[in-house]
Amino acid sequence: MSKNETIKNTLKQTKERRKEQACRSFIVKVDKSHLSQQKLDNLNKLFLEAKWFYNYAIANDPFGLDYKIKSVMVKVKDKFEERPLTILSSQMKQEILYDAQDSIINLSKKKANGGKVGQLKFKSYTQSIPLKQFGNTYKIINGKYIKIQNIKGLIKVHGLAQIPEYAEIANARLIHKHGDYFLRIVTYAFKKDLAKEEKEKGCSVPEDNSAIGGLISALEERTHTPIAVNRSFPSTKRCCICHDIKVIQLNDRLYVCECGNIMNRDFNSANNILDEGLFSVPMDDRDFKPAETMAATLKMLGYFRAIPHVKASLVSETGSLTALA
Secondary structure (H helix, E strand, O other): OOHHHHHHHHHHHHHHHHOOEEEEEEEEEEOHHHOOHHHHHHHHHHHHHHHHHHHHHHHOOOOOOOOOOOEEEEEEOOEEEEEEOOOOOHHHHHHHHHHHHHHHHHHHHHHHOOOOOOOOOOOOOOOEEEEOOEOOOEEEOOOOEEEEOOOOOOEEEEOHHHOOOOOEEEEEEEEEEOOEEEEEEEEEEEHHHHHHHHHHHOOOOOOOHHHHHHHHHHHHOOOOOOOOOOOOOOOOOEOOOOOOEOOOOOOOOEEEOOOOOEEEHHHHHHHHHHHHHHHHOOOOOOOOOHHHHHHHHHHHHHHHHOOOOOEEEEEOOOOEEEEEO
16 A cells, blocks of 8 residues: 555544534643743744744745755845745644635635635744644653754653643644744544533533523623623624634634734633623613613522532622522
8 A cells, every 4th residue: 555545544444533523622831940941942943943834935936846845035134135944844834824824715716705814924033833733843741841843852841740641632733822832732532431521520411401591691680881792793703902803713722813912712702792792882871770780780690500510609798690500
């Protein structure tokens, strides 16, 4: 069997296996206190080379560029200088090209749908580098150390213990944020193993449609103004900082925007929903009697207590409601 046939069969088997698996990602943090100056310099240079290569690809043809090139032209003031790519590996460059191609394709689709689009902008810095292949572009040595391709020595990280032993480790992204380094590791696990783990931890929460429905009804009757955000509002795709829209995959747990915003996708969505709700709040004054306020609050308290694993209490001095999971 040839090498291409072997790769094809392996991909086919992986695709079939993924049908029975669920995707989860975990973020681990690099321990900078255990980084030598050489490792720190190499990490910084890795992100610098990624920026050079991305900008070079955008300036040329991302669809026809050879990802195996060893150097790129970099603009320095009014002239161009050739810079070697000594740390950025071919697989990293290939994935950076794919990211640029996906961005161009998404812009093209948006334009075809009547949206107003421009050209991709050059980056002044790069915040994430794709690590495509586990075991090649990066390795997990043990519970404390990882290895990144073309960076000499091991790198100590915190957080590997959160990855279950039964999880199948896939690709990752190296992230540079606020001077620290993180690794977002994508894993796959069989759904039956995840269900077993949740059962052992006692974390599975049974559905209680009557309690949830009652909670929504109580929210609508609250003395405060209820605001419902339209279902079509792109809370997941929109950046809560610059309000730019980008496509995000289901397995991407981290929202990364070119404006510099990097946060958990759920936090990003929550911020967008909050902003949209506040924007829709009417400016008219509303006056309620204390008895109405207390009655609505007590009703809300009852629905909170009906939800499993939720404990609710009432601070009667202020008429506010506190829910503790």
